[in-house]
Amino acid sequence: MATSSIFNGIAVLALLVLFTSNAKAQLSTNFYSKTCPKLFPTVKSTVNSAISKEARMGASLLRLFFHDCFVNGCDGSVLLDDTSSFTGEKNAVPNRNSARGFDVVDNIKSAVENVCPGVVSCADILAIAARDSVVRLGGPSWDVKLGRRDSRTASQSAANNGIPPPTSNLNTLISRFSSLGLSTRDLVALSGSHTIGQARCTSFRARIYNESNIDSSFARTRQSNCPRSSGSGDNNLAPLDLQTPTSFDNNYFKNLVQKKGLLHSDQQLFNGGSTDSIVSGYSQGQSSFASDFANAMIKMGDISPLTGSNGQIRKNCRRVN
Ligand code: HEM
Ligand SMILES: *[C@@H]1O[C@H](CO)[C@@H](O)[C@H](O)[C@H]1NC(C)=O
Numbered sequence: 001m002a003t004s005s006i007f008n009g010i011a012v013l014a015l016l017v018l019f020t021s022n023a024k025a026q027l028s029t030n031f032y033s034k035t036c037p038k039l040f041p042t043v044k045s046t047v048n049s050a051i052s053k054e055a056r057m058g059a060s061l062l063r064l065f066f067h068d069c070f071v072n073g074c075d076g077s078v079l080l081d082d083t084s085s086f087t088g089e090k091n092a093v094p095n096r097n098s099a100r101g102f103d104v105v106d107n108i109k110s111a112v113e114n115v116c117p118g119v120v121s122c123a124d125i126l127a128i129a130a131r132d133s134v135v136r137l138g139g140p141s142w143d144v145k146l147g148r149r150d151s152r153t154a155s156q157s158a159a160n161n162g163i164p165p166p167t168s169n170l171n172t173l174i175s176r177f178s179s180l181g182l183s184t185r186d187l188v189a190l191s192g193s194h195t196i197g198q199a200r201c202t203s204f205r206a207r208i209y210n211e212s213n214i215d216s217s218f219a220r221t222r223q224s225n226c227p228r229s230s231g232s233g234d235n236n237l238a239p240l241d242l243q244t245p246t247s248f249d250n251n252y253f254k255n256l257v258q259k260k261g262l263l264h265s266d267q268q269l270f271n272g273g274s275t276d277s278i279v280s281g282y283s284q285g286q287s288s289f290a291s292d293f294a295n296a297m298i299k300m301g302d303i304s305p306l307t308g309s310n311g312q313i314r315k316n317c318r319r320v321n
Helices: 002-023 039-053 056-069 102-115 122-136 156-162 170-179 184-195 201-210 216-223 251-257 264-268 276-284 286-301
Strands: 198-200 237-239
Touching (some): 039 056, 039 102, 039 122, 056 102, 056 286, 102 122, 170 184, 184 276, 184 286, 198 201, 201 216, 251 276, 276 286
Antiparallel strands (some): 198 237
């Protein structure tokens, strides 16, 4: 009798452990297959039409997912608007005058709400939109894991501290990625995102005027549209990949080998340090970059999601319900 009640106790405990670990559920690729079967085509068509209007939008959407995941996990926090009583992440240094694509996210969300209201989180929409953007611009595809829920909060200071600035050195980049469970190889692969999109003069001015590990004719070219003195031309844009800024390819790594990285942080990946060999490898063969990138995006998408009954499914990505 006593033994059997101990056994019962153990069984109850085992079940509890099982359920608790279930509540902290893993993301899964088929999370919405029953509740929103039209999700993927709906997101894809809105992403594709936005990129048809402006190719850069693919880069902007990809970056939003990065800026979401690096700040308290992939929870849609980057999408929340500031209000008089709420300070979100949109005006954090890495986002202010820089993060874009929020209107496209709104369009995707409305299209998704039309086919399955109240079901799909904004955090998951960002994850799918990032994948679809990469694919639309010629990059690899992967199965997006889903089941994230949306935060009720955001943190400007966490965004300022969590997203590495372009002045970062290699050790800082490695340790920041490592603190989120991303390896040095993931860092290099994910940085390959800079094969698309644009940066503002203010993000690369110090590099093109002051650094020596830069191709001099490339520096002069960039100086022509980015004046030396801060305050003038701060928002002038230059492509992160000088060759094919709207194609998701490995030219970014070829640039680095030629000392034509635009950001200080880009060139850090090929500057005589431990990541040189990874960059060389990616510059020579597209396929290892493509598969490493896809795997690293899945890993980045796994950073501390809200699941189960945590968080909420926002109705409007810009505000908490
Ligand atoms: C390794 C550390 C990283 C640093 C220091 C960094 C920094 C930057 C900076 C400074 C810009 C230009 C912003 C501006 O001037 O307005 C930029 C743009 C961009 N970043 Fe990164 N980034 C990093 C990693 C990543 C990752 C991991 C991704 C995606 C997975 C990413 C995707 C992008 C994209 C696509 C753009 C262009 C956005 C557009 O044109 O709208 N970056 N990044
Ligand atoms: C270049 O470096 C000098 C000396 O550190 C500094 O005064 C100057 O502001 C820098 N110029 C740019 C464009 O960053």
